Amino acid sequence: MVVAIGFEGSANKLGIGIVKDGVVLSNPRHTYITPPGQGFLPKDTAKHHREHALSVLKLALEEANIKPEEIDVVCYTKGPGMGAPLVSTALVARTVAQLWNKPIVAVNHCIGHIEMGRLITGAQNPTVLYVSGGNTQVIAYSDKCYRIFGETIDIAVGNCLDRFARVLKLSNDPSPGYNIEQLAKKGRQYLEMPYVVKGMDVSFSGLLSYIEEKAPKLIESNAYTPEDLCFSLQETVFAMLIEITERAMAHCDSNEVLIVGGVGCNKRLQEMMGVMASERGATLYATDERFCIDNGAMIAQAGWEMFRSGVVTPLDQTTCTQRFRTDEVEVTWRS
């Protein structure tokens, strides 16, 4: 029996979760929400994490009904993400690891998402679409590595959606993407916009500039409603994502697809992916907002896998890094 605690704070969510041999015992989270029209800045986000880290940690222990001495390993997000929030969260992890005299494991955030997705859905060897505010990648495992088959060549899909939410001054509570999704449900009229797929890569920056410029005029002239534009934007960017995922699946001859990351809890994206998967005789695996959105349990789960395969990070090497590619990690826990 191995109990792992995970600390996640790479973006605007501060999450701490406890996992015991594949069972999530607790997974509380606190989100830093900014006023409409504003994104989150590293400095303020770090402050948020420092203010909430200890209460969330208490909650995690209470909900799991676990005493510190029962924990076997402390896991934290090394990166990628925003520097200051990462460091603030890592400080707590380092400190409790020493206080409780536990080993520590540095985890790649993206791999946390993948391992959590595999755990929750039971997918064996899926092609993974990882979509969030900072990441857009199509990943498949081969030969001890999560290889990136396709990715954005400019901004992430979540960033594209968030920035459009700012144009519309949508609330950031619970998240801009969620509010776009709700509006999109009421959209009817489809507006064609730039659709850019290059091989297995995608690009969103042209699309974003296009809609940032057009949206205010289209809404003012009553040609399109904000709902129509949210709908059209989602239909377009999601179609791009599904297309590259399908290409990667064809390339790898894969019959499982897993969606992870914050954008992954979008029901329309899941629905579209489901249609694609069923048409090619593949199975879709997806999770809900508890596990799609950044959380501590995912870091605990990936760290648990790493720890069981013998990985431990020496305390003086428990640094954080803003840039940390998914394919840099040697996947010691999979055959």
Place this chain on the structure above:
Amino acid sequence: MDTAISERLSAELRVPFPSAWEAEVAYNSLSVDKEPKRGHVHRDLSLDGNIMQVCFQASEARTLRVSINSFFEHLKLVCETIDQFRPL
């Protein structure tokens, strides 16, 4: 280069902890992260029993101030963590 260093601003902190063990925990947590390169601040941590000594060197007052502020924020977090989560 030597003259440049001699002209740098510096600040020293001495942080007493209830015990040497707590000082060491804080020291280990705080010494991992290096100062960002672009700030051009040099920070040196050392331990003397239950006292953690911190020495800052910078060429600009602004960056020195930012660095010290940030250190205090981190130090506060670590101290609170120790207080609330130390083994009984």
Place this chain on the structure above:
Amino acid sequence: MATYKKIKHVLYPDSTITLALYSGLESCKDLRKSVMEGTVVASLLKPSMIVDPFQVLTAANKAVHLSRTNNMTTKNVHSEILFCLSPSKNISESFRSFGAADSDTSVFVAIVDDAEDKTLTRISEILGLSPVSIDDVASLADTVLITKAYKLSEEEISTYPILDALVSRIAAKEIITAGKGKN
């Protein structure tokens, strides 16, 4: 008359395309007159613009498809064959460059759905000749003129058989010709 060819359409097996070549004519005048009057329904093409019967087949195949899908540019399937064969989007220019002229001493004939070869028999009667082998069209082709009409590049001619260059252009005409295009 074993020299002409009657071929089933690849998409529409109930439709046939008849190809025939006549050479050594005194003139094409009477035949053209019959076509214009509508007593003969056929497409009369200039052999000098044809390197291979396959070139005409590609155009005829396309014309029949456009006719069946109501997408023709010209008024009937036989004029459409001429138009499809030509790289120009201008109808009268296409007819001028690719259609037989009164003074021509040879003519390449394409007929869609020639039941019991009635039209072909009628053409032979008007010309007072039997068709020669359609493959003889290669010897009548004026490749300099063809290269110019289809704007073939030197790299292209040195890389491929000229026929393939023409066939691709015929198949892709409305896509590569700006201004005129469906979808």
Place this chain on the structure above:
Amino acid sequence: MAVLQGAEAKLYLGGDFYGRPCIIKERFQKNYRHPILDKALTSQRIKSEVRANLRCRIAGIQTPTIFMVNFDTNSIYMEEIQDAVTVRQHINTVQAAELNPASACSQLKPLAEAIGRTLAKMHTSNIIHGDLTTSNMLLEGDPSELSLFLIDFGLSSFEASAEDKGVDLYVLERAFLSSHPNSQELFDCILAAYTDQTQDKNACKEVISKLDEVRLRGRKRTMVG
């Protein structure tokens, strides 16, 4: 008729177009995307495919002859290249047969150079393939004769910019290295031949520096969330 199902098209092999070997590439409806988008993309890709195919021919690059385009069924009828293998298959065969990676590489070097020269010609004509992979290149007949065909131009465009050419090479690099692990040296041969063959040295330099820039975009991007 054998049918190959790709991600967005079915390939009907072994057909006959008035006596010539023919394949039919039929783009099918993708039900996951909005019908308007689906229709627009399908039609756009058929047109791009045909246009780039012809532009390549004009530039002296071998592509399959197009026999017919049927917009009602979203199909392209084209020449089936007889006795051909994909470059991907060929590289895999050579690498599997040669236990020594260095000798496999030297055996494949002429092919890499032929690819580089072909892509240089293509980019000089401002044709962006959009989906360069070793599966989208065919070797006709005896592979040692290097009779190279480019296929699958559905994502192609016609662009003069160094950015688009750089991204085109980046797409190939990624596909090349994921299909053929440990073949960086071979890819470098492609780039060297590409650079060598491109007449406009300044334009070429710009393309290569864009390639470097796009590579870094992937590595250096700060990834939040």
